[in-house]
Amino acid sequence: MFKAVFPGSFDPPTLGHLNIIERACDIFEEIVVVVAENRQKRYLFSAQERLEIMEGMLKHKKNVHCRIWDSLIVDYMKQEGIQVLIRGIRGMEDFSYEFELSMMNKALHPGIETFFMTTDPRYIVLRSSSIKELASFRGDVSLMVPPIVVEALKAKFPPEGNN
Numbered sequence: 001m002f003k004a005v006f007p008g009s010f011d012p013p014t015l016g017h018l019n020i021i022e023r024a025c026d027i028f029e030e031i032v033v034v035v036a037e038n039r040q041k042r043y044l045f046s047a048q049e050r051l052e053i054m055e056g057m058l059k060h061k062k063n064v065h066c067r068i069w070d071s072l073i074v075d076y077m078k079q080e081g082i083q084v085l086i087r088g089i090r091g092m093e094d095f096s097y098e099f100e101l102s103m104m105n106k107a108l109h110p111g112i113e114t115f116f117m118t119t120d121p122r123y124i125v126l127r128s129s130s131i132k133e134l135a136s137f138r139g140d141v142s143l144m145v146p147p148i149v150v151e152a153l154k155a156k157f158p159p160e161g162n163n
């Protein structure tokens with residue numbers, strides 16, 4: 001009853017994701033961060049890298065666990081007997097997409113409840129795809145992602161002249 005999942009690509013995780021997880025940790029007994037491995041998607045970071053980054057940035061939270069899942073999130077929830085699925089909302093665009101997704105998940109597994117958490121206004125414009133683009137041009141992302149992600153992005157996009 002008091003467990004929840006927070007699924008996503010997290011390619012890479014941002015301060016927006018971290019904020020949602022930290023707030024959810026104060027409400028639920030246990031949060032499972034589920035890192036998606038979708039073979040049809042192209043990721044910058046492998047599932048294992050995204051998992052390790054997530055674990056690294058959540059060391060201070062004792063009631064969070066991270067795992068990789070390569071199938072439907074509802075199947076993971078059924079298998080583990082978890083009823084609550086958390087999604088973050090930055091605005092109406094996220095909401096209309098997430099609303100449809102929640103209806104689809106409900107059709108697949110009526111027992112599931114989606115909880116929407118609105119973003120902290122500080123993180124409203126943070127989006128993994130824009131952060132990757134910025135990092136690819138060697139822009140400063142240190143106010144957008146945790147330090148462990150800054151380092152991981154630097155390793156993917158070494159300073160000009162080093163590659």
Ligand code: ADP
Pocket residue numbers: 007008009010011014015016017020086087088089090094118119120123124125126127128
């Ligand atoms: P997905 O590919 O599943 O959408 P993301 O990693 O992009 O995975 O996002 C995972 C969840 O986090 C989604 O619910 C998304 O709306 C939410 N999210 C992403 N960025 C933010 C942010 N800056 N603030 C709050 N929620 C966010």
